[in-house]
Amino acid sequence: MIEIVSESKCISCNLCVSVCPTNVFDKVEGGIPVIARQSDCQTCFMCELYCPVDALYVDPNPEQITLKSEEDVENLGLFGGYREKVGWGKGRTPVAKHDYMYQLSAKTR
Amino acid sequence: MSERKPDLQLTADVLVIGGGPAGTWAAITAVSKGSKVVLVDKGYCGTSGATAPSGTGVWYINPDKQQREEAKQSRYGLGGQLADNRWMDRVLDRTYENMNKLGEFGYPFPLDELGNPYKRGLQGPEYMKLMRRLVLKAGVRILDHSPALELLADDHGVGGAHGYNLHTGETWSVQAGAVIIATGGCAFLSKALGCNVLTGDGYLLAAEAGAELSGMEFSNAYAISPTFSSVTKTAYYRYASFYYEDGTAVEGAGSQRGRSIIARNLLQGRQVYASLDQAPEDIHPLLRVNQTNFFLPFDRLGIDPFKDKFPVTLRLEGTVRGTGGIHIVDETCATKVPGLYAAGDAATRELICGGFTGGGSHNAAWAMSSGSFAGEGAAVYAATLGDSSSTRSLKGLSSSTLTRGASDAKPNKTEERVRAVQDEVAPYDRNLFRTSKGLNESLSTLDHIWQDIRNETISLDAHSVKKREAAAMTATARWMYNTALERTETRGMHKREDFPQQDASQQYRLISGGLDKVWVKKEEVAKEAVLH
Numbered sequence: 001m002i003e004i005v006s007e008s009k010c011i012s013c014n015l016c017v018s019v020c021p022t023n024v025f026d027k028v029e030g031g032i033p034v035i036a037r038q039s040d041c042q043t044c045f046m047c048e049l050y051c052p053v054d055a056l057y058v059d060p061n062p063e064q065i066t067l068k069s070e071e072d073v074e075n076l077g078l079f080g081g082y083r084e085k086v087g088w089g090k091g092r093t094p095v096a097k098h099d100y101m102y103q104l105s106a107k108t109r
Numbered sequence: 110m111s112e113r114k115p116d117l118q119l120t121a122d123v124l125v126i127g128g129g130p131a132g133t134w135a136a137i138t139a140v141s142k143g144s145k146v147v148l149v150d151k152g153y154c155g156t157s158g159a160t161a162p163s164g165t166g167v168w169y170i171n172p173d174k175q176q177r178e179e180a181k182q183s184r185y186g187l188g189g190q191l192a193d194n195r196w197m198d199r200v201l202d203r204t205y206e207n208m209n210k211l212g213e214f215g216y217p218f219p220l221d222e223l224g225n226p227y228k229r230g231l232q233g234p235e236y237m238k239l240m241r242r243l244v245l246k247a248g249v250r251i252l253d254h255s256p257a258l259e260l261l262a263d264d265h266g267v268g269g270a271h272g273y274n275l276h277t278g279e280t281w282s283v284q285a286g287a288v289i290i291a292t293g294g295c296a297f298l299s300k301a302l303g304c305n306v307l308t309g310d311g312y313l314l315a316a317e318a319g320a321e322l323s324g325m326e327f328s329n330a331y332a333i334s335p336t337f338s339s340v341t342k343t344a345y346y347r348y349a350s351f352y353y354e355d356g357t358a359v360e361g362a363g364s365q366r367g368r369s370i371i372a373r374n375l376l377q378g379r380q381v382y383a384s385l386d387q388a389p390e391d392i393h394p395l396l397r398v399n400q401t402n403f404f405l406p407f408d409r410l411g412i413d414p415f416k417d418k419f420p421v422t423l424r425l426e427g428t429v430r431g432t433g434g435i436h437i438v439d440e441t442c443a444t445k446v447p448g449l450y451a452a453g454d455a456a457t458r459e460l461i462c463g464g465f466t467g468g469g470s471h472n473a474a475w476a477m478s479s480g481s482f483a484g485e486g487a488a489v490y491a492a493t494l495g496d497s498s499s500t501r502s503l504k505g506l507s508s509s510t511l512t513r514g515a516s517d518a519k520p521n522k523t524e525e526r527v528r529a530v531q532d533e534v535a536p537y538d539r540n541l542f543r544t545s546k547g548l549n550e551s552l553s554t555l556d557h558i559w560q561d562i563r564n565e566t567i568s569l570d571a572h573s574v575k576k577r578e579a580a581a582m583t584a585t586a587r588w589m590y591n592t593a594l595e596r597t598e599t600r601g602m603h604k605r606e607d608f609p610q611q612d613a614s615q616q617y618r619l620i621s622g623g624l625d626k627v628w629v630k631k632e633e634v635a636k637e638a639v640l641h
């Protein structure tokens with residue numbers, strides 16, 4: 001489930017509010033979005049992919065809240081980890097294009 | 110919806126409900142045939158639905174006679190010979206065409222050793238970001254966070270829809286010559302990857318308009334996932350060994366056919382563990398790149414899935430990776446109701462994979478093909494209506510009254526109902542291993558829930574969306590189980606404990622429908638449909 005909107009990183013662009021398919025966030029006038037309906041989170045990680053500054057953390061567990069702290073997530077290097085692997089963000093190449101996509105199929109045919 | 114006018118009123122030639130692959134292909138295709146199109150999505154077109162967070166293998170087969178023949182045979186037997194040879198040809202052709210178009214539109218396909226794009230798969234986030242861009246570029250108006258709550262119709266057929274915008278709190282209506290339902294399948298809020306927006310809404314909307322369903326017994330897809338994760342990506346479990354807690358192997362457990370064994374153990378309270386320890390080491394990095402999302406939960410928890418044993422469960426994906434859905438009556442993906450079309454998981458996929466799962470390649474191919482068939486069909490139909498569409502007097506079709514007044518049920522009643530429906534459809538000993546006794550017991554509960562919902566007035570606020578979802582899930586479960594009762598055999602994914610064999614005399618499709626009274630009837634598979 002979505003657990004963290006990092007106050008120190010978030011630039012209040014509200015992209016996460018727009019892209020979340022299950023309407024989990026609420027916009028806040030003059031502030032950063034709040035997680036308003038946490039239990040509606042379907043743990044799809046899409047908000048992480050769209051956040052331009054890696055300010056969100058979605059824990060893999062869709063049923064339980066882990067109460068990880070921002071510090072823990074930071075220390076484990078988990079902010080933005082998925083976006084990097086998918087190859088989204090400035091100067092990155094989308095993973096969709098990666099040679100391994102084809103190589104796997106060639107090897108496992 | 111009555112009393113007052115909706116806050117936002119739009120008109121279009123074609124209204125597309127749902128913005129996953131099927132809906133987006135439908136929208137751009139309808140525009141290319143000259144239609145003015147509005148697309149509404151419950152979530153956000155581009156991130157919402159089963160494909161966006163996930164990605165799909167695609168049934169992309171070169172137009173080579175032998176390759177095509179093999180492709181068609183691959184699931185024909187597994188699907189209980191309910192697929193249709195002619196539809197398989199059409200879908201293979203259209204998928205080939207559309208995947209090639211995606212390359213031209215800028216999808217970043219990887220290259221093979223000869224430098225040619227390799228088109229057997231699509232990464233969800235990338236694919237759906239591109240589809241949104243194409244839809245906007247085509248001039249389609251998108252309403253995000255705007256679930257459709259009911260269809261509008263008159264004597265001539267369907268002519269639009271009403272809904273609610275979860276972000277603005279406004280109601281909307283779109284009057285249109287034709288409506289395409291592309292709302293995906295129904296996974297009963299199981300939190301399978303990307304599936305919580307998929308609550309069978311389109312089935313209910315269609316049935317309320319008088320359309321029929323087909324193959325609703327093929328609605329019990331369960332996907333393997335770690336217990337601690339929503340990621341129901343299953344392809345890599347072909348490299349898995351399965352273990353009990355003490356480390357001994359679970360005999361016969363596997364990803365494809367051995368899911369039942371996993372389920373039986375889980376039913377008996379024995380946790381099953383998996384480890385991808387059969388994946389050759391040299392492909393580990395390739396696997397990691399191919400499905401980044403598969404590894405995400407493991408990486409976050411510090412688990413090495415190639416070495417460690419992790420607990421697994423089976424998450425219900427219902428009709429999403431099943432094949433049942435709205436019955437299609439012709440090549441344009443029209444339903445039996447004039448002006449109403451269905452595409453993607455909202456429609457039956459029996460035509461290309463019978464009763465066997467559509468996951469892994471067929472569903473993705475079906476979504477993009479049926480989307481474009483429906484887009485064309487709806488555009489042509491809307492054009493024949495001409496200007497008459499603007500003078501129609503349309504009425505809402507919701508089976509529960511929708512009103513602007515105060516609601517008579519407390520919101521928490523909806524949660525209760527949803528849980529009650531889940532209690533009937535999620536358990537393996539109800540839905541995966543079916544018996545006449547179990548199905549009947551479930552149906553008596555489900556019928557009560559339906560009556561309860563039916564007698565309630567729904568006021569148009571944010572809760573109305575969840576209430577209509579609960580209604581749709583209840584109705585879906587009733588079509589599923591009534592059809593499952595009727596099929597007294599085991600075929601495709603439909604397994605009857607009390608009828609464990611396939612019965613050659615039941616090689617027909619089952620059509621269902623009805624709201625207060627659910628009915629099921631047989632439909633023969635046409636001779637021309639048979640694949641030899």
Ligand SMILES: Cc1cc2nc3c(=O)[nH]c(=O)nc-3n(C[C@H](O)[C@H](O)[C@H](O)COP(=O)(O)OP(=O)(O)OC[C@H]3O[C@@H](n4cnc5c(N)ncnc54)[C@H](O)[C@@H]3O)c2cc1C
Binds near residue numbers: 165311430471
């Ligand atoms: C984990 C997973 C992996 C899969 N892998 C594969 C694969 O490898 N190969 C394959 O072929 N298939 C695969 N599938 C199936 C494939 O993802 C679906 O068949 C495909 O997404 C169907 O497309 P669709 O457009 O019909 O529906 P979806 O992509 O599910 O989109 C439906 C859309 O409708 C919207 N909607 C729902 N209700 C309403 C409403 N009331 N009003 C307005 N909008 C609404 C939703 O928000 C959503 O955007 C997989 C599915 C899952 C869950």
Ligand code: SF4
Binds near residue numbers: 058
């Ligand atoms: S993980 Fe998905 S459902 Fe959850 S908040 Fe992010 S975008 Fe929304």
Ligand code: SF4
Binds near residue numbers: 010012016032054
């Ligand atoms: S997308 Fe990221 S930066 Fe933008 S509002 Fe959300 S958390 Fe903040």
